[in-house]
Amino acid sequence: MSGEIQFVEKIRRLAAVPAGSRLVLGIGDDCAIFRPRGALEDLLFTTDMLLEDAHFRRGDHPPFALGRKALARGLSDIAAMGGEPRFCLLSLALPDWTDERWADRFLKGLLRLARETATPLAGGDLARAERFSCDIVVCGAVPRGTALRRDGARPGDRIYVSGRLGGSALGLATRSGAPWKRHLLPEPRLALGRFLRETVRASAAMDLSDGLSLDLRRLCLASQVSAAIDPPPLFPGASLDQGLHGGEDYELLFTAPPRTRVPSRFRNVPLTCIGLIGAGKPGTVTLAGQPLAPSGFDHLARRGS
Amino acid sequence: MSGEIQFVEKIRRLAAVPAGSRLVLGIGDDCAIFRPRGALEDLLFTTDMLLEDAHFRRGDHPPFALGRKALARGLSDIAAMGGEPRFCLLSLALPDWTDERWADRFLKGLLRLARETATPLAGGDLARAERFSCDIVVCGAVPRGTALRRDGARPGDRIYVSGRLGGSALGLATRSGAPWKRHLLPEPRLALGRFLRETVRASAAMDLSDGLSLDLRRLCLASQVSAAIDPPPLFPGASLDQGLHGGEDYELLFTAPPRTRVPSRFRNVPLTCIGLIGAGKPGTVTLAGQPLAPSGFDHLARRGS
Numbered sequence: 001m002s003g004e005i006q007f008v009e010k011i012r013r014l015a016a017v018p019a020g021s022r023l024v025l026g027i028g029d030d031c032a033i034f035r036p037r038g039a040l041e042d043l044l045f046t047t048d049m050l051l052e053d054a055h056f057r058r059g060d061h062p063p064f065a066l067g068r069k070a071l072a073r074g075l076s077d078i079a080a081m082g083g084e085p086r087f088c089l090l091s092l093a094l095p096d097w098t099d100e101r102w103a104d105r106f107l108k109g110l111l112r113l114a115r116e117t118a119t120p121l122a123g124g125d126l127a128r129a130e131r132f133s134c135d136i137v138v139c140g141a142v143p144r145g146t147a148l149r150r151d152g153a154r155p156g157d158r159i160y161v162s163g164r165l166g167g168s169a170l171g172l173a174t175r176s177g178a179p180w181k182r183h184l185l186p187e188p189r190l191a192l193g194r195f196l197r198e199t200v201r202a203s204a205a206m207d208l209s210d211g212l213s214l215d216l217r218r219l220c221l222a223s224q225v226s227a228a229i230d231p232p233p234l235f236p237g238a239s240l241d242q243g244l245h246g247g248e249d250y251e252l253l254f255t256a257p258p259r260t261r262v263p264s265r266f267r268n269v270p271l272t273c274i275g276l277i278g279a280g281k282p283g284t285v286t287l288a289g290q291p292l293a294p295s296g297f298d299h300l301a302r303r304g305s
Numbered sequence: 306m307s308g309e310i311q312f313v314e315k316i317r318r319l320a321a322v323p324a325g326s327r328l329v330l331g332i333g334d335d336c337a338i339f340r341p342r343g344a345l346e347d348l349l350f351t352t353d354m355l356l357e358d359a360h361f362r363r364g365d366h367p368p369f370a371l372g373r374k375a376l377a378r379g380l381s382d383i384a385a386m387g388g389e390p391r392f393c394l395l396s397l398a399l400p401d402w403t404d405e406r407w408a409d410r411f412l413k414g415l416l417r418l419a420r421e422t423a424t425p426l427a428g429g430d431l432a433r434a435e436r437f438s439c440d441i442v443v444c445g446a447v448p449r450g451t452a453l454r455r456d457g458a459r460p461g462d463r464i465y466v467s468g469r470l471g472g473s474a475l476g477l478a479t480r481s482g483a484p485w486k487r488h489l490l491p492e493p494r495l496a497l498g499r500f501l502r503e504t505v506r507a508s509a510a511m512d513l514s515d516g517l518s519l520d521l522r523r524l525c526l527a528s529q530v531s532a533a534i535d536p537p538p539l540f541p542g543a544s545l546d547q548g549l550h551g552g553e554d555y556e557l558l559f560t561a562p563p564r565t566r567v568p569s570r571f572r573n574v575p576l577t578c579i580g581l582i583g584a585g586k587p588g589t590v591t592l593a594g595q596p597l598a599p600s601g602f603d604h605l606a607r608r609g610s
Contacts, residue, residue: 004431007408014416015426023392023427032427034392034444039344047396047430047442054398054434087328087339091352091396091440093359103312111319121320122328122337125352125440126309129359135396135430135440137352139339 028222029150030077030206031140042147043086044140046077052095052132060175063102065184067109073209074138075117075188076250080207082148082197083140085119085190090136093129117190148197148205148254150222155279157203157255159227160262162192162269165212166238169246179237186250192266196254200262205254211245214294215253217283226280229287233272244287245295333527334455335382335511336445347452348391349445351382357400357437365480368407370489372414378514379443380422380493381555385512387453387502388445390424390495395441398434422495453502453510453559455527460584462508462560464532465567467497467574470517471543474551484542491555497571501559505567510559516550519599520558522588531585534592538577549592550600 012027024042025033031044050070052058061069071088078085090110094103114121119138153159171183189207196202204223208215212232220227234243255277256262262271285292317332329347330338336349355375357363366374376393383390395415399408419426424443458464476488494512501507509528513520517537525532539548560582561567567576590597 007431010409011412011426014412015419017425017427018420018423021392021423021425023425026425026427027429029428032392032394034427036341036344036348036446037346039341041342043341043348045394045428045442045444047394047428047440049396049398049430049432049438049440051398051432051434051438054432087326087337089337089350089352089442091354093354093356093438104315107316107319114320115323118323118326120322120326120328120331121316122322122331122339123334123350123352124332125354126312127354127356127359129356129436129438131434131436133354133356133398133434133438135352135354137350137394137442139350141341 025149030080033147035144040144041141042144044078044081044083044142044147045137046074047135047137048073050134058097058132061184063105064109067106068113068185070134070136071110071113071119072186072188072250074136075119075190076186076207076209078138078140079189079193080148080205080252081142082146082193083142084194085117086139086141087122088114088119088136088138089122090124091134092124093127093133095130095132098132142197146197148202150204150206150219153204153219153223153225153255153277155225155277156258157277158258158273159229159275159277160254160256160271160273161208161232161251162189162271163249163251164233164235165208165249165251166242166246167235168248169242170235170238179235182235183248186248188250189252192252192269195266196252200256200260202254202256205252208249208251208253210247212253213244213285213292216285217294219253220285221283224282226278226282226284227275228278229275229285231287232274233270244292330454335385338452340449345449346446347449349383349386349388349447349452350442351379352440352442353378355439363402363437366489368410369414372411373418373490375439375441376415376418376424377491377493377555379441380424380495381491381512381514383443383445384494384498385453385510385557386445386447387451387498387510388447389499390422391444391446392427393419393424393441393443394427395429395439397429398432398438400435400437403437447502451502453507455509455511455524458509458524458528458530458560458582460530460582461563462582463563463578464534464580464582465559465561465576465578466513466537466556467494467576468554468556469538469540470513470554470556471547471551472540473553474547475540475543484540487540488553491553493555494557497557497574500571501557505561505565507559507561510557513554513556513558515552517558518549518590518597521590522599524558525590526588529587531583531587531589532580533583534580534590536592537579538575549597
């Protein structure tokens with residue numbers, strides 16, 4: 001099996017969208033965009049799996065945090081497009097080691113965040129399995145035609161990130177303190193996403209789920225541009241490597257035309273210009289002038305090989 | 306862990322839908338119903354997992370059939386509400402035993418049915434895992450307020466099923482001939498579902514995925530009614546037990562007021578009256594006058610126990 005980018009590219013080639021479909025955007029962005037007949041809003045859809053041993057180990061993650069994180073990951077995709085969440089769906093496969101108390105705590109973590117963000121659980125599916133698996137679908141909405149996408153970056157645009165990077169990777173390595181909390185309880189940047197759509201009018205945006213080096217490459221490929229960046233702001237204690245390649249920060253990566261005024265903070269979250277979009281070979285990223293290889297999280301890479 | 310009905314009931318209690326939400330129907334039917342602002346159509350959403358060892362064994366199912374079935378199960382839920390499919394999303398976790406050829410065949414099976422039914426693949430998620438797992442989300446649409454639901458059956462309504470039951474269970478037991486084909490390649494009853502919504506105006510409907518005895522009980526619980534049935538039409542070779550309790554037939558179960566004219570066939574599919582809705586204890590089902598225990602497929606029952 002080839003890597004994730006190649007496999008997704010193959011699926012995209014095979015999955016032709018028929019004439020007359022109301023799909024505005026299909027495979028390849030944080031969310032798909034669907035335009036219901038007569039509606040004032042475009043709907044955004046994202047799905048995210050959370051699999052035992054692939055994405056977490058049962059001994060490490062308290063079930064309440066895991067339930068919350070399952071939904072947070074989907075909400076982060078909605079935030080990346082500037083959307084407001086509308087509802088979610090949950091598919092859950094429970095192994096025998098999950099007793100009633102564990103399942104309750106998982107659900108409560110998920111449903112607490114659902115309440116906080118007005119994302120009611122609308123349905124789903126249940127099964128027994130040998131490993132725990134969970135797939136979350138989140139539907140969000142934006143006024144028609146206004147979703148932030150990956151493919152809008154243009155040469156000359158500035159590149160920004162929210163927050164400080166590498167905290168989640170540091171937490172996974174140390175399992176203690178603020179970085180571990182950051183890993184367990186990421187905060188989807190919903191309010192920031194809306195601000196980027198309504199006020200900043202970002203030219204492109206996506207969330208940082210698989211590491212800056214890989215995600216920025218994806219944004220550049222979607223926009224058919226290159227990028228030149230400086231080291232990003234780092235989470236206290238995180239290494240440059242963790243900040244560049246660590247996954248699961250769930251901060252937002254976005255671009256804006258050079259004359260756009262981007263504030264240095266939104267609420268308590270710093271917004272930092274880290275570089276410039278260029279007209280080089282699409283998908284190439286340089287750090288301080290040197291090529292930056294994408295070594296973030298490839299979901300189809302074989303582990304340990 | 307208690308059974309599926311109890312667990313779903315608990316989730317439903319915890320998952321409060323906030324005021325102002327545009328969810329028309331949440332947990333507990335074949336699909337959730339969402340009403341987009343200003344739209345002419347209601348949108349239907351269903352999710353269905355297909356898990357190695359829980360729902361299939363890798364040696365038994367050719368990948369092309371498996372991909373097709375993954376989508377067919379979701380389309381069957383859309384059919385049950387009388388919907389037309391709009392798009393689907395696919396979350397896929399691939400184990401190391403799936404090579405590129407296997408994954409290609411799986412995708413091709415899924416995408417062939419997607420083309421046949423105008424259900425473009427809009428996006429999804431990918432991961433590596435120890436077991437194969439797949440979660441399909443299908444979005445469908447009906448004119449506003451017209452979705453067929455489980456909760457509309459009234460005492461005096463007649464109960465109907467499409468097709469002949471037990472074929473899939475027989476196929477799983479024998480692994481040969483027409484029953485096995487039926488098990489591998491179920492046909493979602495999309496055209497029939499639309500006919501039931503537009504022409505018959507069925508009072509309630511659902512698809513038969515977990516066995517008539519359990520699914521009819523669910524319909525009765527949702528409608529707060531009882532049911533009295535005779536033996537259903539059986540797939541050639543299937544036992545009464547397979548017809549009553551066997552899962553995965555993906556036929557439609559529906560009810561209609563006594564004066565409604567229901568044809569004996571729709572295209573090539575027989576439509577058979579099998580009984581009557583009553584005002585007895587909600588959820589009770591009798592077969593030829595005797596109580597019929599729901600012994601279909603409980604998704605949370607521990608296997609082999």
